[in-house]
Amino acid sequence: MTGRLSVIGIGPGDPELLTLKAVRVIKESPVLCVPKGREEGSSLALSIVQKAVTLEGKEIIEAHFPMRKTRGSQEQPGGTQESAKDELDTKWNEIAGALLEKLKKGADVAFLTLGDPTIYSTFFYLYDKLLQLDPGLNIQIIPGVSSITASAATARISLGLGNESIAVLPANYLDNLRTTLKSFDTVVLMKVNKVLDEIISLLQEMGLISNAVCVSRAGMGDETIYRDITKIKQEALNYFSVVIVRK
Amino acid sequence: MTGRLSVIGIGPGDPELLTLKAVRVIKESPVLCVPKGREEGSSLALSIVQKAVTLEGKEIIEAHFPMRKTRGSQEQPGGTQESAKDELDTKWNEIAGALLEKLKKGADVAFLTLGDPTIYSTFFYLYDKLLQLDPGLNIQIIPGVSSITASAATARISLGLGNESIAVLPANYLDNLRTTLKSFDTVVLMKVNKVLDEIISLLQEMGLISNAVCVSRAGMGDETIYRDITKIKQEALNYFSVVIVRK
Numbered sequence: 001m002t003g004r005l006s007v008i009g010i011g012p013g014d015p016e017l018l019t020l021k022a023v024r025v026i027k028e029s030p031v032l033c034v035p036k037g038r039e040e041g042s043s044l045a046l047s048i049v050q051k052a053v054t055l056e057g058k059e060i061i062e063a064h065f066p067m068r069k070t071r072g073s074q075e076q077p078g079g080t081q082e083s084a085k086d087e088l089d090t091k092w093n094e095i096a097g098a099l100l101e102k103l104k105k106g107a108d109v110a111f112l113t114l115g116d117p118t119i120y121s122t123f124f125y126l127y128d129k130l131l132q133l134d135p136g137l138n139i140q141i142i143p144g145v146s147s148i149t150a151s152a153a154t155a156r157i158s159l160g161l162g163n164e165s166i167a168v169l170p171a172n173y174l175d176n177l178r179t180t181l182k183s184f185d186t187v188v189l190m191k192v193n194k195v196l197d198e199i200i201s202l203l204q205e206m207g208l209i210s211n212a213v214c215v216s217r218a219g220m221g222d223e224t225i226y227r228d229i230t231k232i233k234q235e236a237l238n239y240f241s242v243v244i245v246r247k
Numbered sequence: 248m249t250g251r252l253s254v255i256g257i258g259p260g261d262p263e264l265l266t267l268k269a270v271r272v273i274k275e276s277p278v279l280c281v282p283k284g285r286e287e288g289s290s291l292a293l294s295i296v297q298k299a300v301t302l303e304g305k306e307i308i309e310a311h312f313p314m315r316k317t318r319g320s321q322e323q324p325g326g327t328q329e330s331a332k333d334e335l336d337t338k339w340n341e342i343a344g345a346l347l348e349k350l351k352k353g354a355d356v357a358f359l360t361l362g363d364p365t366i367y368s369t370f371f372y373l374y375d376k377l378l379q380l381d382p383g384l385n386i387q388i389i390p391g392v393s394s395i396t397a398s399a400a401t402a403r404i405s406l407g408l409g410n411e412s413i414a415v416l417p418a419n420y421l422d423n424l425r426t427t428l429k430s431f432d433t434v435v436l437m438k439v440n441k442v443l444d445e446i447i448s449l450l451q452e453m454g455l456i457s458n459a460v461c462v463s464r465a466g467m468g469d470e471t472i473y474r475d476i477t478k479i480k481q482e483a484l485n486y487f488s489v490v491i492v493r494k
Contacts, residue, residue: 009396016268019258019392020299023267052267116392118399118406125408141400143392143466145266149256149363153388158364158371165420166366167431168413176412176430183423184414219390 002138003031003103005130007123009116009144012240013044013220015051017145025142026053029110031102033061035122045112061102061109063095065122096129103137116146120170120190148188151215151242155225159186159244174198181206187245193237200230208245216241249385250278250350252377254370256363256391259487260291260467262298264392272389273300276357278349280308282369292359308349308356310342312369343376350384363393367417367437395435398462398489402472406433406491421445428453434492440484447477455492463488 006025011017026032026049034045049055102109113121118141130137148168152159160166164185169177171191177199180187192199192214203209214226217240226232229243253272258264273279273296281292296302349356360368365388377384395415399406407413411432416424418438424446427434439446439461450456461473464487473479476490 009392009400011266012390014268016271017266017390019264019266020270021261021263024263116396116400118396118404119413120407120409121405124405127403127405139403141403143259143264143396143400145256145363145390145392146396149365149390149393152365153256153363153390156374156386156388158368158374160367160415160417161371162367163417163419165417165423165427166415168407168415170407170410170412172410173412179430180412183426 001106003106003108004138004140005099005103005109005111007111007113007117007121007127007139007141009121009142009146010045010048010112010114011145012115012147012150012218013048015048017150017219018049018052019142019144021142022144023053026110026112029058029108031059031061031107031109033063033099033109033111035065035111035113036062045114048114049112059102059107061098063098063126065091065095065125092125092129093133096126096133099126100130100133100137113144114147115150116144117141118143119146119148145219147218147240148190148242151188151218152244154218154223155213155215155244157213157244157246159188159246171195174202177202178206181208181245185247189243189245191239191241192243193234193239193241196229196232196234196237196241196243199243203245204230208247211247212243212245214241214243218242248353250353250355251385251387252346252350252356252358254358254360254364254368254374254386254388256368256389256393257292257295257359257361258392259362259394259397259465260295262295264397264466265296265299266389266391268389269391270300273357273359276305276355278306278308278354278356280310280346280356280358282312282358282360283309292361295361296359306349306354308345310345310373312338312342312372339372339376340380343373343380346373347377347380347384360391361394362397363391364388365390366393366395392466394465394487395437395489398435398465399491401465401470402460402462402491404460404491404493406435406493418442421449424449425453428455428492432494436490436492438486438488439490440481440486440488443476443479443481443484443488443490446490450492451477455494458494459490459492461488461490465489
Protein backbone atom coordinates (compact mmCIF):
# COMPACT_ATOMS: atom_id res chain seq x y z
CA MET A 1 0.00 0.00 0.00
CA THR A 2 1.43 3.37 -1.03
CA GLY A 3 1.11 6.08 1.59
CA ARG A 4 -0.76 9.33 1.15
CA LEU A 5 0.87 12.70 0.70
CA SER A 6 -0.99 15.50 2.49
CA VAL A 7 0.05 19.00 1.59
CA ILE A 8 -0.95 21.13 4.54
CA GLY A 9 -1.31 24.89 4.81
CA ILE A 10 -0.28 25.66 8.38
CA GLY A 11 -1.34 29.32 8.29
CA PRO A 12 0.70 32.49 8.68
CA GLY A 13 2.50 31.71 11.93
CA ASP A 14 0.15 31.74 14.91
CA PRO A 15 -0.18 28.04 15.87
CA GLU A 16 -3.83 28.71 16.76
CA LEU A 17 -4.46 29.47 13.09
CA LEU A 18 -3.84 25.83 12.20
CA THR A 19 -7.09 24.15 11.15
CA LEU A 20 -8.51 21.15 13.02
CA LYS A 21 -7.82 19.12 9.88
CA ALA A 22 -4.18 20.21 9.73
CA VAL A 23 -3.68 19.17 13.35
CA ARG A 24 -5.38 15.80 12.86
CA VAL A 25 -3.48 14.92 9.68
CA ILE A 26 -0.12 16.01 11.13
CA LYS A 27 -0.83 13.82 14.18
CA GLU A 28 -1.64 10.87 11.93
CA SER A 29 1.43 11.26 9.70
CA PRO A 30 4.61 9.44 10.79
CA VAL A 31 6.71 11.48 8.34
CA LEU A 32 6.77 15.26 8.02
CA CYS A 33 8.42 17.05 5.14
CA VAL A 34 9.34 20.70 5.53
CA PRO A 35 10.74 22.94 2.82
CA LYS A 36 13.96 24.64 3.79
CA GLY A 37 14.66 27.66 1.63
CA ARG A 38 16.70 30.76 2.15
CA GLU A 39 13.83 32.87 3.42
CA GLU A 40 11.38 30.47 5.00
CA GLY A 41 13.45 27.99 6.97
CA SER A 42 12.12 24.65 8.04
CA SER A 43 12.68 25.71 11.61
CA LEU A 44 9.88 28.24 11.13
CA ALA A 45 7.27 25.74 9.88
CA LEU A 46 8.29 23.19 12.49
CA SER A 47 8.36 25.70 15.32
CA ILE A 48 4.82 26.79 14.46
CA VAL A 49 3.47 23.26 14.25
CA GLN A 50 5.14 21.94 17.36
CA LYS A 51 3.31 24.50 19.46
CA ALA A 52 0.07 22.73 18.50
CA VAL A 53 1.13 19.10 17.92
CA THR A 54 3.80 16.97 19.55
CA LEU A 55 6.37 15.94 16.98
CA GLU A 56 7.97 13.25 19.12
CA GLY A 57 8.71 10.08 17.24
CA LYS A 58 8.08 11.63 13.84
CA GLU A 59 10.59 11.43 11.04
CA ILE A 60 11.39 14.89 9.70
CA ILE A 61 12.57 15.31 6.12
CA GLU A 62 14.07 18.68 5.34
CA ALA A 63 13.67 19.46 1.66
CA HIS A 64 16.37 21.95 0.74
CA PHE A 65 14.51 23.82 -1.95
CA PRO A 66 16.55 25.40 -4.67
CA MET A 67 16.26 29.12 -5.25
CA ARG A 68 13.69 29.94 -7.85
CA LYS A 69 14.93 31.73 -10.91
CA THR A 70 12.71 34.73 -11.46
CA ARG A 71 12.66 37.47 -14.06
CA GLY A 72 14.68 40.46 -12.91
CA SER A 73 15.24 39.02 -9.47
CA GLN A 74 18.62 39.28 -7.81
CA GLU A 75 18.25 35.79 -6.43
CA GLN A 76 19.47 34.01 -9.52
CA PRO A 77 22.04 31.32 -9.13
CA GLY A 78 25.15 31.74 -11.26
CA GLY A 79 25.66 30.26 -14.72
CA THR A 80 23.58 30.62 -17.82
CA GLN A 81 19.79 30.55 -17.70
CA GLU A 82 19.70 27.08 -19.21
CA SER A 83 22.22 25.47 -16.88
CA ALA A 84 20.49 27.08 -13.91
CA LYS A 85 17.17 25.67 -15.08
CA ASP A 86 18.70 22.20 -15.38
CA GLU A 87 20.13 22.52 -11.90
CA LEU A 88 16.72 23.40 -10.51
CA ASP A 89 15.09 20.51 -12.32
CA THR A 90 17.61 18.06 -10.93
CA LYS A 91 17.07 19.34 -7.43
CA TRP A 92 13.26 19.13 -7.65
CA ASN A 93 13.54 15.60 -9.00
CA GLU A 94 15.77 14.61 -6.09
CA ILE A 95 13.27 15.89 -3.53
CA ALA A 96 10.36 14.26 -5.36
CA GLY A 97 12.29 10.97 -5.44
CA ALA A 98 12.99 11.09 -1.71
CA LEU A 99 9.32 11.73 -0.90
CA LEU A 100 8.18 9.00 -3.25
CA GLU A 101 10.50 6.50 -1.56
CA LYS A 102 8.78 7.13 1.79
CA LEU A 103 5.32 6.92 0.24
CA LYS A 104 6.16 3.66 -1.56
CA LYS A 105 7.13 2.17 1.79
CA GLY A 106 3.56 2.85 2.90
CA ALA A 107 4.23 5.86 5.12
CA ASP A 108 1.77 8.75 5.11
CA VAL A 109 3.71 11.97 4.61
CA ALA A 110 2.60 15.47 5.65
CA PHE A 111 4.21 18.25 3.64
CA LEU A 112 4.01 21.47 5.66
CA THR A 113 3.72 24.80 3.95
CA LEU A 114 3.31 28.28 5.46
CA GLY A 115 0.03 30.04 4.75
CA ASP A 116 -2.05 28.28 2.12
CA PRO A 117 -0.63 25.71 -0.34
CA THR A 118 -2.22 27.38 -3.39
CA ILE A 119 -0.82 30.86 -2.68
CA TYR A 120 2.84 31.07 -3.76
CA SER A 121 3.80 27.80 -2.12
CA THR A 122 6.89 26.09 -3.45
CA PHE A 123 5.01 22.81 -3.18
CA PHE A 124 3.56 23.20 -6.66
CA TYR A 125 7.02 23.04 -8.24
CA LEU A 126 7.29 19.63 -6.63
CA TYR A 127 3.77 18.58 -7.54
CA ASP A 128 4.52 18.33 -11.28
CA LYS A 129 7.64 16.28 -10.62
CA LEU A 130 5.76 13.92 -8.32
CA LEU A 131 3.03 13.35 -10.90
CA GLN A 132 5.65 12.69 -13.58
CA LEU A 133 7.20 10.00 -11.38
CA ASP A 134 3.86 8.49 -10.36
CA PRO A 135 0.65 9.84 -11.92
CA GLY A 136 -1.53 7.76 -9.60
CA LEU A 137 -0.10 9.19 -6.39
CA ASN A 138 -2.57 9.71 -3.54
CA ILE A 139 -2.31 13.42 -2.76
CA GLN A 140 -4.64 15.64 -0.75
CA ILE A 141 -4.19 19.40 -0.49
CA ILE A 142 -5.49 20.91 2.74
CA PRO A 143 -6.10 24.66 2.52
CA GLY A 144 -4.95 26.97 5.27
CA VAL A 145 -5.20 30.59 6.37
CA SER A 146 -3.27 32.70 3.88
CA SER A 147 -0.91 35.45 5.03
CA ILE A 148 -2.86 37.79 2.73
CA THR A 149 -6.13 37.54 4.62
CA ALA A 150 -4.28 37.37 7.94
CA SER A 151 -2.63 40.70 7.07
CA ALA A 152 -5.96 42.25 6.12
CA ALA A 153 -7.57 40.95 9.33
CA THR A 154 -4.73 42.40 11.40
CA ALA A 155 -5.16 45.78 9.72
CA ARG A 156 -8.98 45.44 9.85
CA ILE A 157 -9.34 46.04 6.15
CA SER A 158 -11.82 44.28 3.90
CA LEU A 159 -10.11 43.11 0.73
CA GLY A 160 -13.36 43.21 -1.19
CA LEU A 161 -17.08 43.84 -0.73
CA GLY A 162 -19.94 43.28 -3.12
CA ASN A 163 -18.70 43.55 -6.68
CA GLU A 164 -15.21 44.84 -5.91
CA SER A 165 -12.14 43.40 -7.59
CA ILE A 166 -8.92 42.29 -5.90
CA ALA A 167 -5.45 41.99 -7.43
CA VAL A 168 -2.51 40.21 -5.82
CA LEU A 169 0.92 41.06 -7.18
CA PRO A 170 4.15 39.64 -5.79
CA ALA A 171 7.60 41.19 -5.95
CA ASN A 172 8.75 42.45 -9.30
CA TYR A 173 5.33 43.48 -10.51
CA LEU A 174 6.23 47.12 -10.85
CA ASP A 175 5.70 47.18 -14.61
CA ASN A 176 1.98 46.56 -14.26
CA LEU A 177 1.44 48.27 -10.95
CA ARG A 178 0.14 51.57 -12.30
CA THR A 179 -2.49 49.95 -14.54
CA THR A 180 -3.53 47.56 -11.80
CA LEU A 181 -3.88 50.36 -9.26
CA LYS A 182 -6.11 52.21 -11.70
CA SER A 183 -8.44 49.33 -12.49
CA PHE A 184 -8.75 47.32 -9.26
CA ASP A 185 -10.53 48.24 -6.03
CA THR A 186 -7.94 46.53 -3.85
CA VAL A 187 -4.33 45.72 -4.68
CA VAL A 188 -2.26 43.47 -2.43
CA LEU A 189 1.49 43.76 -2.95
CA MET A 190 3.45 40.80 -1.62
CA LYS A 191 7.07 40.69 -0.45
CA VAL A 192 7.44 44.44 -0.64
CA ASN A 193 10.64 44.58 1.38
CA LYS A 194 12.91 45.13 -1.62
CA VAL A 195 10.75 47.55 -3.60
CA LEU A 196 8.99 49.65 -0.97
CA ASP A 197 10.60 52.94 -1.98
CA GLU A 198 9.45 52.56 -5.58
CA ILE A 199 5.93 51.66 -4.41
CA ILE A 200 5.81 54.75 -2.18
CA SER A 201 6.84 57.03 -5.07
CA LEU A 202 4.18 55.62 -7.37
CA LEU A 203 1.42 55.78 -4.76
CA GLN A 204 2.32 59.40 -3.95
CA GLU A 205 2.25 60.31 -7.62
CA MET A 206 -1.16 58.63 -8.06
CA GLY A 207 -2.60 60.25 -4.92
CA LEU A 208 -3.13 56.85 -3.30
CA ILE A 209 -0.55 56.99 -0.53
CA SER A 210 -3.17 57.42 2.21
CA ASN A 211 -5.00 54.34 0.91
CA ALA A 212 -2.02 52.11 1.63
CA VAL A 213 -1.33 50.09 4.76
CA CYS A 214 1.68 47.88 5.33
CA VAL A 215 1.49 44.79 7.53
CA SER A 216 4.63 42.96 8.49
CA ARG A 217 4.70 39.42 9.91
CA ALA A 218 0.90 39.16 10.33
CA GLY A 219 -0.03 36.39 12.74
CA MET A 220 3.58 35.71 13.68
CA GLY A 221 3.45 37.12 17.20
CA ASP A 222 5.48 40.23 16.42
CA GLU A 223 3.30 41.74 13.72
CA THR A 224 3.48 45.45 12.90
CA ILE A 225 0.91 47.64 11.14
CA TYR A 226 2.11 50.79 9.37
CA ARG A 227 -0.79 53.15 8.56
CA ASP A 228 1.62 55.70 7.08
CA ILE A 229 3.91 53.75 4.81
CA THR A 230 6.10 56.75 4.00
CA LYS A 231 7.51 56.43 7.53
CA ILE A 232 8.83 52.91 6.96
CA LYS A 233 12.51 52.39 6.37
CA GLN A 234 12.68 49.83 3.56
CA GLU A 235 15.58 48.01 5.19
CA ALA A 236 13.55 47.50 8.36
CA LEU A 237 11.00 45.35 6.51
CA ASN A 238 11.38 41.64 6.00
CA TYR A 239 10.15 39.12 3.47
CA PHE A 240 6.80 38.66 5.24
CA SER A 241 5.60 42.18 4.51
CA VAL A 242 2.51 43.07 2.54
CA VAL A 243 1.14 46.41 1.35
CA ILE A 244 -2.63 46.63 0.89
CA VAL A 245 -3.95 49.51 -1.23
CA ARG A 246 -7.68 49.90 -0.75
CA LYS A 247 -9.52 52.51 -2.79
CA MET B 248 -16.70 46.18 31.23
CA THR B 249 -17.73 46.13 27.58
CA GLY B 250 -17.50 42.74 25.91
CA ARG B 251 -15.33 41.91 22.97
CA LEU B 252 -16.60 41.35 19.44
CA SER B 253 -14.74 38.58 17.62
CA VAL B 254 -15.36 38.33 13.90
CA ILE B 255 -14.55 34.77 12.98
CA GLY B 256 -13.90 33.23 9.58
CA ILE B 257 -15.30 29.71 9.88
CA GLY B 258 -13.91 28.49 6.56
CA PRO B 259 -15.70 27.23 3.45
CA GLY B 260 -17.94 24.59 5.03
CA ASP B 261 -15.98 21.58 6.24
CA PRO B 262 -16.08 21.88 10.07
CA GLU B 263 -12.52 20.51 10.16
CA LEU B 264 -11.40 23.66 8.34
CA LEU B 265 -12.20 25.76 11.40
CA THR B 266 -9.01 27.02 13.02
CA LEU B 267 -8.08 26.16 16.61
CA LYS B 268 -8.56 29.84 17.44
CA ALA B 269 -12.06 29.93 15.91
CA VAL B 270 -13.07 26.91 18.00
CA ARG B 271 -11.63 28.37 21.20
CA VAL B 272 -13.19 31.81 20.78
CA ILE B 273 -16.60 30.36 19.82
CA LYS B 274 -16.45 28.18 22.95
CA GLU B 275 -15.62 31.20 25.09
CA SER B 276 -18.36 33.44 23.64
CA PRO B 277 -21.79 33.29 25.31
CA VAL B 278 -23.41 35.09 22.37
CA LEU B 279 -23.10 34.13 18.70
CA CYS B 280 -24.23 36.39 15.89
CA VAL B 281 -24.89 34.87 12.47
CA PRO B 282 -25.74 36.79 9.34
CA LYS B 283 -28.92 35.58 7.66
CA GLY B 284 -29.11 36.66 4.05
CA ARG B 285 -30.93 35.26 1.09
CA GLU B 286 -28.05 33.18 -0.15
CA GLU B 287 -26.00 32.29 2.90
CA GLY B 288 -28.50 31.44 5.60
CA SER B 289 -27.60 31.46 9.25
CA SER B 290 -28.50 27.79 9.34
CA LEU B 291 -25.44 27.14 7.14
CA ALA B 292 -22.93 28.93 9.40
CA LEU B 293 -24.47 27.42 12.52
CA SER B 294 -24.67 23.93 11.07
CA ILE B 295 -20.96 24.06 10.19
CA VAL B 296 -19.90 25.32 13.59
CA GLN B 297 -22.05 22.98 15.64
CA LYS B 298 -20.27 20.00 14.14
CA ALA B 299 -17.10 21.22 15.89
CA VAL B 300 -18.38 23.07 18.97
CA THR B 301 -21.40 22.48 21.18
CA LEU B 302 -23.73 25.46 20.99
CA GLU B 303 -25.81 24.47 24.00
CA GLY B 304 -26.58 27.37 26.30
CA LYS B 305 -25.40 29.99 23.83
CA GLU B 306 -27.56 32.90 22.80
CA ILE B 307 -27.90 33.07 19.03
CA ILE B 308 -28.60 36.40 17.34
CA GLU B 309 -29.72 36.14 13.74
CA ALA B 310 -28.81 39.29 11.88
CA HIS B 311 -31.15 39.56 8.94
CA PHE B 312 -28.84 41.31 6.53
CA PRO B 313 -30.41 43.50 3.93
CA MET B 314 -29.77 42.75 0.29
CA ARG B 315 -26.85 44.67 -1.05
CA LYS B 316 -27.60 47.04 -3.87
CA THR B 317 -25.13 46.31 -6.64
CA ARG B 318 -24.58 47.76 -10.07
CA GLY B 319 -26.41 45.77 -12.70
CA SER B 320 -27.53 43.15 -10.22
CA GLN B 321 -31.06 41.82 -10.26
CA GLU B 322 -31.09 41.73 -6.49
CA GLN B 323 -32.02 45.34 -6.02
CA PRO B 324 -34.83 46.16 -3.67
CA GLY B 325 -37.58 48.33 -5.14
CA GLY B 326 -37.78 52.11 -4.93
CA THR B 327 -35.33 54.70 -6.09
CA GLN B 328 -31.60 54.26 -5.52
CA GLU B 329 -31.63 56.85 -2.75
CA SER B 330 -34.52 55.45 -0.76
CA ALA B 331 -33.04 51.96 -1.10
CA LYS B 332 -29.74 53.24 0.23
CA ASP B 333 -31.47 54.83 3.22
CA GLU B 334 -33.29 51.57 3.89
CA LEU B 335 -30.01 49.67 3.89
CA ASP B 336 -28.42 52.20 6.21
CA THR B 337 -31.29 51.95 8.67
CA LYS B 338 -31.07 48.17 8.65
CA TRP B 339 -27.31 48.12 9.24
CA ASN B 340 -27.71 50.58 12.08
CA GLU B 341 -30.35 48.37 13.69
CA ILE B 342 -28.09 45.34 13.61
CA ALA B 343 -25.13 47.34 14.91
CA GLY B 344 -27.29 48.67 17.73
CA ALA B 345 -28.44 45.19 18.75
CA LEU B 346 -24.84 43.91 18.84
CA LEU B 347 -23.66 46.92 20.78
CA GLU B 348 -26.35 46.38 23.39
CA LYS B 349 -25.02 42.87 24.10
CA LEU B 350 -21.43 44.10 24.21
CA LYS B 351 -22.31 46.95 26.58
CA LYS B 352 -23.80 44.38 28.95
CA GLY B 353 -20.34 42.81 29.08
CA ALA B 354 -21.03 39.78 26.90
CA ASP B 355 -18.36 38.61 24.47
CA VAL B 356 -19.94 38.16 21.05
CA ALA B 357 -18.67 35.93 18.24
CA PHE B 358 -19.79 37.02 14.79
CA LEU B 359 -19.56 34.02 12.44
CA THR B 360 -18.78 34.49 8.80
CA LEU B 361 -18.28 31.88 6.06
CA GLY B 362 -14.79 31.68 4.58
CA ASP B 363 -12.57 34.56 5.63
CA PRO B 364 -13.89 37.84 7.08
CA THR B 365 -11.82 40.01 4.72
CA ILE B 366 -12.98 38.29 1.52
CA TYR B 367 -16.45 39.55 0.54
CA SER B 368 -17.88 39.19 4.02
CA THR B 369 -20.92 41.29 4.83
CA PHE B 370 -19.37 41.97 8.21
CA PHE B 371 -17.48 44.98 6.89
CA TYR B 372 -20.73 46.81 6.13
CA LEU B 373 -21.48 46.47 9.81
CA TYR B 374 -17.98 47.39 10.92
CA ASP B 375 -18.29 51.03 9.85
CA LYS B 376 -21.63 51.37 11.63
CA LEU B 377 -20.23 49.84 14.80
CA LEU B 378 -17.28 52.22 14.84
CA GLN B 379 -19.62 55.17 14.28
CA LEU B 380 -21.63 54.13 17.33
CA ASP B 381 -18.57 53.39 19.48
CA PRO B 382 -15.10 54.15 18.08
CA GLY B 383 -13.42 52.46 21.05
CA LEU B 384 -15.08 49.09 20.57
CA ASN B 385 -12.95 46.03 21.30
CA ILE B 386 -12.97 44.08 18.03
CA GLN B 387 -10.73 41.26 16.87
CA ILE B 388 -10.88 39.79 13.38
CA ILE B 389 -9.85 36.14 13.16
CA PRO B 390 -8.92 35.06 9.63
CA GLY B 391 -10.19 31.79 8.21
CA VAL B 392 -9.76 29.54 5.20
CA SER B 393 -11.19 31.32 2.19
CA SER B 394 -13.43 29.54 -0.30
CA ILE B 395 -11.04 30.74 -3.01
CA THR B 396 -8.04 28.77 -1.78
CA ALA B 397 -10.29 25.87 -0.76
CA SER B 398 -11.53 25.71 -4.36
CA ALA B 399 -7.99 25.81 -5.73
CA ALA B 400 -6.90 23.10 -3.28
CA THR B 401 -9.83 20.90 -4.31
CA ALA B 402 -8.92 21.32 -7.99
CA ARG B 403 -5.18 20.97 -7.16
CA ILE B 404 -4.33 24.22 -8.87
CA SER B 405 -1.76 26.72 -7.65
CA LEU B 406 -3.17 30.23 -7.78
CA GLY B 407 0.28 31.73 -8.10
CA LEU B 408 3.96 30.77 -8.11
CA GLY B 409 7.03 32.96 -8.02
CA ASN B 410 6.24 36.31 -9.58
CA GLU B 411 2.81 35.46 -10.94
CA SER B 412 -0.15 37.77 -10.51
CA ILE B 413 -3.62 36.83 -9.29
CA ALA B 414 -6.91 38.65 -9.92
CA VAL B 415 -10.16 37.98 -8.09
CA LEU B 416 -13.32 39.27 -9.73
CA PRO B 417 -16.80 38.71 -8.34
CA ALA B 418 -20.07 38.62 -10.28
CA ASN B 419 -20.69 41.45 -12.66
CA TYR B 420 -17.07 41.96 -13.62
CA LEU B 421 -17.62 41.13 -17.25
CA ASP B 422 -16.65 44.61 -18.44
CA ASN B 423 -13.07 44.18 -17.30
CA LEU B 424 -12.77 40.45 -17.78
CA ARG B 425 -11.05 40.51 -21.17
CA THR B 426 -8.33 42.94 -20.05
CA THR B 427 -7.82 41.07 -16.80
CA LEU B 428 -7.54 37.72 -18.55
CA LYS B 429 -4.88 39.22 -20.82
CA SER B 430 -2.73 40.71 -18.09
CA PHE B 431 -2.98 38.31 -15.13
CA ASP B 432 -1.52 34.83 -14.74
CA THR B 433 -4.48 33.57 -12.73
CA VAL B 434 -8.02 34.92 -12.67
CA VAL B 435 -10.54 33.74 -10.09
CA LEU B 436 -14.15 34.44 -10.97
CA MET B 437 -16.51 34.35 -8.01
CA LYS B 438 -20.25 33.60 -7.94
CA VAL B 439 -20.27 32.55 -11.57
CA ASN B 440 -23.65 30.88 -11.45
CA LYS B 441 -25.49 33.70 -13.20
CA VAL B 442 -22.92 34.56 -15.85
CA LEU B 443 -21.32 31.26 -16.76
CA ASP B 444 -22.50 31.23 -20.37
CA GLU B 445 -20.96 34.65 -21.04
CA ILE B 446 -17.71 33.54 -19.41
CA ILE B 447 -17.58 30.42 -21.56
CA SER B 448 -18.08 32.45 -24.76
CA LEU B 449 -15.29 34.86 -23.87
CA LEU B 450 -12.85 32.13 -22.84
CA GLN B 451 -13.53 30.24 -26.07
CA GLU B 452 -12.95 33.38 -28.11
CA MET B 453 -9.67 34.05 -26.27
CA GLY B 454 -8.47 30.45 -26.60
CA LEU B 455 -8.44 30.02 -22.83
CA ILE B 456 -11.30 27.58 -22.36
CA SER B 457 -9.01 24.64 -21.57
CA ASN B 458 -7.30 26.75 -18.88
CA ALA B 459 -10.52 27.06 -16.91
CA VAL B 460 -11.74 24.85 -14.08
CA CYS B 461 -14.99 25.31 -12.18
CA VAL B 462 -15.32 24.26 -8.56
CA SER B 463 -18.70 24.24 -6.90
CA ARG B 464 -19.24 24.10 -3.14
CA ALA B 465 -15.55 23.47 -2.30
CA GLY B 466 -15.14 22.05 1.19
CA MET B 467 -18.89 21.69 1.70
CA GLY B 468 -19.04 17.92 1.54
CA ASP B 469 -20.71 17.78 -1.88
CA GLU B 470 -18.11 19.62 -3.91
CA THR B 471 -17.87 19.18 -7.67
CA ILE B 472 -14.94 19.88 -9.99
CA TYR B 473 -15.63 20.57 -13.66
CA ARG B 474 -12.49 20.32 -15.79
CA ASP B 475 -14.48 21.06 -18.95
CA ILE B 476 -16.63 24.03 -18.12
CA THR B 477 -18.45 23.96 -21.48
CA LYS B 478 -20.30 20.88 -20.20
CA ILE B 479 -21.83 22.71 -17.24
CA LYS B 480 -25.45 23.74 -17.38
CA GLN B 481 -25.48 27.25 -15.91
CA GLU B 482 -28.71 26.58 -14.01
CA ALA B 483 -27.12 23.60 -12.26
CA LEU B 484 -24.55 25.83 -10.55
CA ASN B 485 -25.19 27.57 -7.27
CA TYR B 486 -23.88 30.70 -5.59
CA PHE B 487 -20.83 28.92 -4.17
CA SER B 488 -19.24 28.32 -7.58
CA VAL B 489 -15.89 29.61 -8.68
CA VAL B 490 -14.10 29.49 -12.03
CA ILE B 491 -10.30 29.53 -11.94
CA VAL B 492 -8.50 30.45 -15.16
CA ARG B 493 -4.82 29.57 -14.93
CA LYS B 494 -2.54 30.44 -17.83
